Amino acid sequence: MPFTSKKEILLQKAEAVYQKMLEDHTGNWGMDINHWDWVPGVGVISILEYYEQRGKKEILQHLTDWANQNLHKAENQKVINSMAPFAIFPVLYNETGDKKWLQTAEKIGQWIVNEAPRTREGALEHTVTEDASFPEQVWADTIFMAVLFLARLSRLTGNTSYAQEALQQLKLHLALLQDEQTGVLFHGWNCMAGDHMSAARWTRANAWIAVGTPMILQELEKIVTPDEEIIDRYNILMKALLNYQQENGLWNTVMDQVDFYPETSGSAGIAAGLLKAWRIGLLDENMIEPVKKTVLAVLDKIDADGTVAGVSGGTPVMPSIEAYNHIPCYPSQYGQGLTLILLAEALR
Incomplete structure (x- = not known):
């Protein structure tokens, strides 16, 4: 594997990042894992990735305890952006046999498919828990925050309607967000105005789909065959990203x-x-050398106590491209989480 020589440092850093996520960060919106929204959602999804790589039962127990302690907080948070934590429920059911996780997941899956607001194109509208509305807007974030869950639910239940919805959403988001000139993604699409708003090629928006797509397609393997347009657009995206x-x-x-x-x-x-796309055969090994550079750079961003530095704050579609450069950086569960996903993948 590409990172065999770095295994010890990767393990050390991954464990430090993970442990930092579990600390009591009450009152710190970015780092507090004990609430229900997309921020802790990315956190628990990444911890699940770490568990699947390490296989340590205490990691699974942390996830089970978290879900039991925080599930009641989801009752008043039924918006697309807060679906992220449910992505661990199919695995919790498989691992524990507790039907609560299956029943809750199926209830949420039905809500997404049948009730969640959509744009005129049929894409899931990006709704959030904050006091803000983005009518008929499509954001890249949705693929990771909601569509990944649908794919996992399909694999768990064998219900192909969830799989078809996941593929349709992936296809729509790629088609609506991809810049035909450069191949990378814009942050969002406004269906009413018919434009990409500030037209920012925001890095984290690209990341949600870059990492979310192979996670989704791996879940749907042997259930449905992805549309060739999805594969083609994803390949264009990933190769284009290397240009930047x-x-x-x-x-x-x-x-x-x-x-x-x-x-x-x-x-x-x-x-x-x-890395994930290479591992499942979506991309060739020419991608590995650029990834090695990123892994080394990210390792340098992890402080001795496991805090990941250089993470921009929560970012809506900004009114101008320049405004993105003024978003402050601070530690967050999603910064820790995306870093942990990378380290876990590099350890495979």
């Missing part, structure tokens, strides 16, 4: 802006996507 990787191995927070700051979480997500 900086010499330091990272991507800037808006990737085509050479004077913007480098951003760790998006870079980790893109590199994890490259």
